[in-house]
């Protein structure tokens with residue numbers, strides 16, 4: 004590398020490092036502006052009144068108790084570790100987590116920080132949004148999401164949900180559950196198009212970006228930051244940022260590990276005709292060199308099923324399946340193209356058949372591919388010289404091609420997933436990252452408000468406001484980055500992932516410990532409980548500091564065309580006194596060890612330089628130009644490089660490009676790419692931090708229950724190691740007894756002033772502290788006094804110079820009170836409003852009620868009692884509809900129109916005789932009977948003359964003197980007929 008470029012890259016690294024440092028201090032400043040998040044509810048505890056430096060005798064008692072505590076005290080389960088009883092020890096924390104684990108409670112809070120325990124119950128889950136779709140989520144996760152959405156919509160600040168923990172601790176699993184929750188809260192649910200598209204993108208990327216490692220059989224080798232734009236509490240658009248690092252795995256999976264899952268799925272799931280078209284007929288895991296080196300066990304049925312899902316998801320994203328599998332098959336077959344130094348100057352290609360197959364899959368001739376792999380063009384003082392590489396160089400070029408094809412395919416798919424456009428506010432959106440949609444949406448909002456807005460000016464203001472709001476609205480990001488890992492031996496990519504893990508730990512330390520301790524110190528607040536956390540800045544400095552950081556030195560060594568040995572010598576010399584750089588274990592030359600926050604990792608420097616250069620020659624890139632290559636998708640993968648390369652007449656001209664996809668700005672203007680793999684990674688990490696530093700973080704700390712991926716096994720040593728690495732005890736200590744929260748006086752007053760009587764408050768900036776005291780006094784009155792031996796070691800709050808500092812318990816209690824008061828106030832307001840409404844409508848309501856009552860009274864008049872002696876009403880006969888039908892048809896009657904009632908009969912029937920009126924009858928009884936109270940007018944045995952049927956039912960009309968009496972049938976007995984009619988034939992009655 005030329006000297007000038009060397010200086011340029013050093014300068015760049017310097018700038019990056021400075022930025023990282025400045026971000027850290029920016030974070031401390033910004034933290035004060037962010038809102039305090041409301042909490043899970045705590046039990047109330049009395050706090051003594053306090054001021055800065057108030058003497059707290061209880062602190063001494065607390066420490067004494069802690070010292071005296073046995074490690075095996077009784078296990079206590081609390082939902083929030085900040086409510087653990089003193090003494091707080093790592094063992095108490097672990098015992099609590101353990102007993103919750105046994106109760107199948109895998110989520111535990113430490114204030115607003117969530118600890119997620121991976122029980123491994125879901126081992127073998129594909130870890131996509133679809134595969135976790137039906138999994139139950141917990142209240143705690145739901146609270147994290149609701150809180151992020153609420154704070155985003157209340158304050159407008161971006162929110163970041165940051166998942167951290169070792170590899171295998173369940174970050175990806177938890178992030179899927181969180182995303183699902185986020186869609187349920189803000190995105191219209193899991194049945195929306197937006198969800199389905201994001202789910203499809205995840206399924207596609209999971210297969211391409213996961214691999215089995217020693218610590219996790221579903222390890223994500225792509226870090227994700229999922230940015231979900233939320234506007235007015237509703238999901239607006241999503242974007243996936245991917246961090247792909249582990250390229251070496253494509254060509255050399257480590258022993259016991261695997262290559263990317265997609266290769267195994269491809270081989271298991273391809274149909275026979277597809278296999279034939281992809282030249283994979285007859286190939287197995289054992290016959291493909293890029294897979295041979297790794298673990299060869301496979302669940303073929305599961306892989307085939309995942310491949311089918313992957314294929315259909317590619318379709319959802321609109322990515323041509325055949326294009327992608329052609330590239331993947333070419334990568335696999337490339338591994339079987341090997342080289343040997345022959346007798347002549349040309350290297351011998353072994354695996355001609357595979358070379359042919361790769362060339363045909365990628366759409367160019369075998370000769371072009373062979374030339375691209377074996378020849379190199381050099382620019383020697385302006386003269387172009389061609390040379391033939393040896394077998395070693397050709398193999399490296401082949402591997403660089405395989406890596407480039409793979410990581411560029413992943414990048415293309417991510418770009419495609421991010422550029423999907425699905426508009427429709429009701430169902431959430433998944434649309435491109437470009438700003439055109441922001442404006443489109445602003446315009447549509449304008450259209451919908453035109454009719455209601457007032458003047459022209461106010462209309463245009465509302466459009467402007469809306470556009471500005473959309474353009475500047477925050478996001479809710481879910482960060483699932485690489486977890487800490489310790490493979491043997493570790494490579495450069497592992498150093499980068501562990502640096503990423505260290506950076507996330509530093510972010511956490513800065514946010515949780517450093518900023519609160521520093522601000523306490525600045526404002527003269529003394530807290531009896533000193534939280535001592537381990538700062539990992541020395542380790543970050545060792546790896547990434549400006550001049551002597553391992554990565555900067557590696558860049559320099561690459562520029563000097565040094566070797567692994569020279570690099571190691573220089574590193575050891577520069578960091579002789581560093582406590583973090585350790586000597587390698589005996590018998591492992593070419594290695595060095597670093598003491599990370601989560602453990603000691605031994606790195607092998609053998610491939611550091613080549614991996615870092617991350618370059619491929621233009622001889623190879625030029626093969627993909629459309630002059631030579633008929634496969635558009637493959638040409639597209641190198642589109643930016645080809646454009647630069649063919650912008651000049653001489654191609655190839657001895658320049659190199661990055662293996663990883665690069666932006667235009669990163670492209671070479673000399674012989675070598677301007678950035679290296681680690682510089683590129685550093686820049687991206689820097690950009691990520693820049694984004695996160697402006698967001699309000701919500702931390703989810705993931706812990707795995709064991710190292711062997713055993714479902715429901717809780718290994719105390721494994722958990723304890725992570726408790727220590729994640730500094731959980733320090734966090735619990737800070738939350739339980741320190742001042743993790745601070746607020747400006749004004750902000751405190753405006754949030755909690757409802758606790759105090761409003762007329763007592765001054766509500767001016769000058770008297771903000773006084774108001775603050777009044778509010779605290781009111782708060783104090785709500786607490787029940789605790790006995791002296793139960794007083795917490797620190798008071799619940801302290802007033803500083805510009806801020807009020809709050810303990811976690813106090814904050815929770817304040818929030819709880821605020822919630823109660825607001826609820827009461829809401830009930831009061833509602834009842835007043837409803838009362839007023841009712842009073843206003845009362846006259847009308849009363850009229851209505853009275854009317855109803857009257858109507859009701861009319862309807863409910865008591866039934867008249869039956870007159871004594873009235874025979875009971877006939878029981879209505881029940882007729883079988885079929886019998887009615889039958890009878891009607893028998894008599895020729897129309898069921899719809901029943902016949903008219905016959906006139907009353909002018910005779911009575913005796914046996915089969917009709918007896919007309921008048922008839923003589925004998926009285927069987929006196930009528931009326933004696934019991935009726937009136938005197939009998941017809942006597943028993945008397946002969947009477949019946950003159951006809953009575954109009955009363957069951958009565959006959961009897962002539963008695965000059966009046967007619969209605970006499971019931973049963974009182975009269977038929978006498979001899981006075982008029983005898985001829986007998987009727989039977990059946991004619």
Ligand SMILES: Nc1ncnc2c1ncn2[C@@H]1O[C@H](COP(=O)(O)OP(=O)(O)OP(=O)(O)O)[C@@H](O)[C@H]1O
Nearest residue numbers: 123124125128170171172173174175176222223486
């Ligand atoms: N909460 C959980 N309940 C049940 N199983 C889980 C849970 N979390 C994770 N798992 C299982 O544990 C394994 C590891 O989880 P995951 O891949 O999410 O870890 P990770 O922290 O993302 O690891 P890496 O950093 O290596 O990607 C997976 O098989 C997953 O199905």
